[in-house]
Amino acid sequence: MARRKKGRDISGWLVVDKPAGPTSTAVVNKVRWAFDAKKAGHAGTLDPDATGLLAIALGEATKTVPFVTDALKAYDFTIRLGASTNTDDAEGEVTATSDTRPTDEEIRAALPAFTGDILQTPPAFSAVKIEGERAYTLARAGETVEIEARPLYVESLDLLARLDPDHAQLRMVCGKGGYVRAIARDLGEALGCFGHVVTLRRTWAGPFDLDDAVTLDDVERLARTPELDELLLPLETGLADLPELPATAEGAARLRNGNPGMVIASDAEYGEMAWASYQGEAVAVGTYRAGELHPTRVFAS
Known part of the structure; x- marks a missing residue:
């Protein structure tokens, strides 16, 4: 007999302002422990040294994680110009240096090449799997890591400030799978000066913003208290980027059993991913087809 998971059946989203250091x-x-929750997951990894928004789903909200993971995300980051490292950030060993320093105008002129639909090669020190092994495991063992370029959508990449000749602060808004470290590396190469990331902060992701975030210290301070429960955002927050389709009472009952259910017409298009609600609560996510939602994920009532 399978062992039952310990913890509470609690569902919702908690937005944490992740500090530098922990994975x-x-x-x-830590969040799962603080809520004594059975299940928890996050919508997009941040490197240990990165800070900012980490959206964490509890319980039934974990079923909405893919929709946040696939959404656009924004990052503010600082590039150190004049040096590359083997990790593409400040933690790695310097592999090349240059005395060349681009002007602000040269940086801005180089940015359009990194926007739109591009191909990006993830860093050697990344969680990408190569024949079943994580790339960072192979890299740390001294093996040569060859990773194929992957498609990435970058909505915008802007120069925010030139802090000094050696440092530039930028903001990137991109889709799923983007590596800011790779942008810094490739931009440095394009400018002929090398480059790597020294600070990185995620400021928003899909429907979540840092204005909604709590600190990890707050999570620890309020652990196992009703005050912490009050900080949870509804499960439905993770579905904010999808059309909502109110279900009929009969439709909601059918959907909860995993069957197509009748929904009230909305602006959703045929074949579009959407979610059905009944009396204000999410019932299911699925594909909209001619007055019905065909569920792919069903939420416990």
Whole structure:
């Protein structure tokens, strides 16, 4: 007999302002412990040294994680110009240096090449799997890591400030799978000066913003208290980027059993991913087809 998971059946989203240091998994585990929750997950990894928005789902909200993971995200980051590292950030060993320093105008002129639909090669020190092994495991073992370029959509990439000749602050809004470290590396190469990330902060992701965030210290201070429960955002927050389709009473009952259910017409298009609600609560996510939602995920009532 399978062992039952310990903890509470509690559902919702908590937005944490992740500090530098802990891994994203460590933050999720801390939040799960603080809520005594059965299940928890996050919508997009941040490197240990990165800070900012980490959206954590509890319980039934974990079923909405893919829709936040696929959404656009924004990052503010600082590039150190004049040096590359083997990790593409400040933690790695310097692999090349240059005395060349681009002007602000040269930086701005180079940015359009990194926007729109581009191909990006993830860093050697990344969680990308190569024949079943994580790339960072192979890289740390001294093996040569060859990773194929992957498609990435970058909505915008802007120069925010030139802090000094050696440092530039930028903001990127991109889709799923983007590596800011790779942008810094490739931009430095394009400018002929090399470059790597020294600070990185995620400011928003899909429907979530840092204005909604709590600190990890707050999570620890309020652990196992009703005050912490009050900070949870509804499960439905993770579905904010999808059309909402109110279901009929009969439709909601059918959907909860995993069957197509009748929904009230909305602006959703045929074949579009949407979610059905009944009396204000999410019932299911699925594909809209001619007055019905065909569920792919059903939420417990």
